[in-house]
Amino acid sequence: MITANKEQTIFNHVGSKILTDREIDIVARLEEPLIVVLGNVLSNEECDELIRLSKDKMKRSKIGTTREENELRTSSGMFFEESENEIVARVENRISTIMSISIEHGEGLQILRYTPGQQYKAHYDFFSSSTKVVNNNRISTLVMYLNDVEEGGETYFPQLNFSVSPKKGMAVYFEYFYNDQALNDLTLHGGAPVITGEKWVATQWMRKQKVR
């Protein structure tokens, strides 16, 4: 007998809703590799507050440091400490339900800001097998959009001819912990250059084992 075997996924939600402290909408999904577009992940107030809190920090983190230019990623960014404040704790709990994994597997929430011309070139979120961290590699990503971008700034998957336009409060989830490495490789993705306006995102990466 021939059985079509579908690979095991981490994301365990079916239907069109995910129940957390908010009702999250599953807007669209690609099955393999699993890429899910989510709506109503963050409220407008939460988006604004995350931007406000990180703005200060980005400023502070630049003092006394020479800003290293990176070809791959030209945006500026910062990390929140675990449960750093009430809003980060609340959002982390929600993220953990969405991503079907406890927050102990998560690196701190990362905030990125892109101004016109800035981008994140196509990359993998997992580390290559030649690096030391590979024994506790990343397995999944949630990119949350904190504002509307006038033009540009799509999250694109060049191997899949697929892209997601940033929309305040929405998010894109994907995972790359398949047995078949070819599926993982299809999650190559980037943040297209912003053309007009600014783009703010919050990214959560999860690791195979606990990091906290």
Ligand SMILES: O=C(O)CCC(=O)C(=O)O
């Ligand atoms: O800015 C984006 O759309 C993508 C961000 C991203 O790839 C990441 O944070 O790993």
Ligand SMILES: [Fe+2]
């Ligand atoms: Fe990424």
